[in-house]
Amino acid sequence: MEISVVVPCYNEAPTILEFHKLLTESLKKENLTYELIMVDDGSEDDTMEKLRSITKKDKSVKVISFSRNFGKEAAMLAGLKHCNGKYVAIMDADLQHTPEVLLKMYDKLIKNPEYDVVASYKESRYDEKTIKRTLISLFYRINNFVSDVKLLPGASDFRIFKSTVKDAIVSLPEKTRFLKGIFAWVGFNTIYMPYTPSKREYGSSKWSIFKLIKYSLGGIISFSTKPIKGVFVIGLLCFMICLINFILMGYLSSRTIILLIGIVLLCLGVISLYISRIYSNLLGRPCYIIREKIGFEQKKVK
Numbered sequence: 684m685e686i687s688v689v690v691p692c693y694n695e696a697p698t699i700l701e702f703h704k705l706l707t708e709s710l711k712k713e714n715l716t717y718e719l720i721m722v723d724d725g726s727e728d729d730t731m732e733k734l735r736s737i738t739k740k741d742k743s744v745k746v747i748s749f750s751r752n753f754g755k756e757a758a759m760l761a762g763l764k765h766c767n768g769k770y771v772a773i774m775d776a777d778l779q780h781t782p783e784v785l786l787k788m789y790d791k792l793i794k795n796p797e798y799d800v801v802a803s804y805k806e807s808r809y810d811e812k813t814i815k816r817t818l819i820s821l822f823y824r825i826n827n828f829v830s831d832v833k834l835l836p837g838a839s840d841f842r843i844f845k846s847t848v849k850d851a852i853v854s855l856p857e858k859t860r861f862l863k864g865i866f867a868w869v870g871f872n873t874i875y876m877p878y879t880p881s882k883r884e885y886g887s888s889k890w891s892i893f894k895l896i897k898y899s900l901g902g903i904i905s906f907s908t909k910p911i912k913g914v915f916v917i918g919l920l921c922f923m924i925c926l927i928n929f930i931l932m933g934y935l936s937s938r939t940i941i942l943l944i945g946i947v948l949l950c951l952g953v954i955s956l957y958i959s960r961i962y963s964n965l966l967g968r969p970c971y972i973i974r975e976k977i978g979f980e981q982k983k984v985k
C-alpha cells in the first residue's frame with residue numbers, strides 16, 4: 684500500500700463525510716493505493732456514528748475509537764501505530780488541510796528520494812485572533828532560544844513521510860508527546876513547504892488560550908533542561924545582588940524582598956513543571972485507551 688493517512692477527529696461530525704469524500708476522490712484520481720486511519724478521540728457529537736457509516740461503504744477506512752478524549756497527540760500516535768503504508772501522512776479532519784496540498788507534498792517526496800519528510804508550515808494565520816497569533820510566535824521564539832530542537836515557526840503536523848520515519852517516531856517511549864518536537868528530534872531529511880490553511884467553515888478550533896499555553900510549556904520542557912538549569916543561575920545572581928545590597932546598605936528593602944519572593948515562586952513553578960513530567964512518566968499510564976477498532980480485522984486493502 685502506497686499511503687496511510689492518519690486523521691485525528693474530535694467532534695468533527697459536521698465535516699467528516701465531506702472530508703472523506705474529498706480526500707478519497709483525490710487519492711483515487713491519482714490511482715494511489717491507500718488506507719485512512721481515522722481516530723475518534725472520544726467525540727461527544729455523532730462523529731463515531733458517521734465514521735461507522737463510512738466504514739460500511741469504504742473498506743479502505745479503518746477506525747480507532749478512544750474511551751474518552753485523550754487529545755490530538757494521543758490520536759496521532761494511535762494512528763501512526765496502526766498504519767501500514769509505504770508513506771504516511773497526517774491530516775486534520777476539519778477541511779483546513781486540503782487533499783490538493785497533500786498530493787503536492789506526496790509528489791515532492793517521491794520526486795526527491797533523498798528526502799524522508801515533506802512538512803508543511805503555515806504561511807499565514809488569518810483566521811486566528813491576534814492574542815493567539817502573538818502567543819504562538821512567542822512560543823517559537825522562546826522554544827528556539829532555549830530548546831535543543833529548533834522548530835520552524837508555523838510548523839504543522841500536516842506532513843507526509845516515509846514509513847522509516849514513522850517507525851522512529853512510534854519507537855520513542857515518552858508518555859507526554861509533542862510531535863512537532865519529536866519530528867525535529869528524530870531528524871531525517873526534511874523539505875518544508877509553505878501553505879495557507881483553509882478557513883474553518885464548521886465547528887471551532889479546540890485550542891483555548893489556556894490549552895495552548897499548557898501545550899507550549901510542555902513542548903519546551905520535553906526537549907530542554909535549560910529552564911531548570913536556569914533556576915540555578917537565577918538563584919546565584921539573586922544571592923549575589925542581595926549580598927552586595929546588604930553589605931552596602933546594612934539591610935534589604937521591602938521592595939527587594941517582594942521581588943525575591945516573586946523570583947523564588949517563579950523558579951518553583953519551573954521546577955514543578957519538570958517534577959510533574961517525571962511523575963506522569965513514572966506512573967506509566969498509556970497515552971490512550973482504545974474502546975473499539977473497526978476495519979483492522981479485514982484482509983489488507985491493496
Ligand code: UDP
Nearest residue numbers: 691692693724754755758775776777888889
Ligand atoms: N483534535 C483531536 N483531539 C483533540 C483536539 C483536536 O483529535 O482533543 C483534532 C481535530 O478534530 C482536528 C485536528 O485535531 O482534526 C486539529 O484540531 P483543531 O482544528 O482544533 O486545531 P487547529 O486547526 O486550530 O490548530
Ligand code: MG
Nearest residue numbers: 775777779883
Ligand atoms: Mg483546525
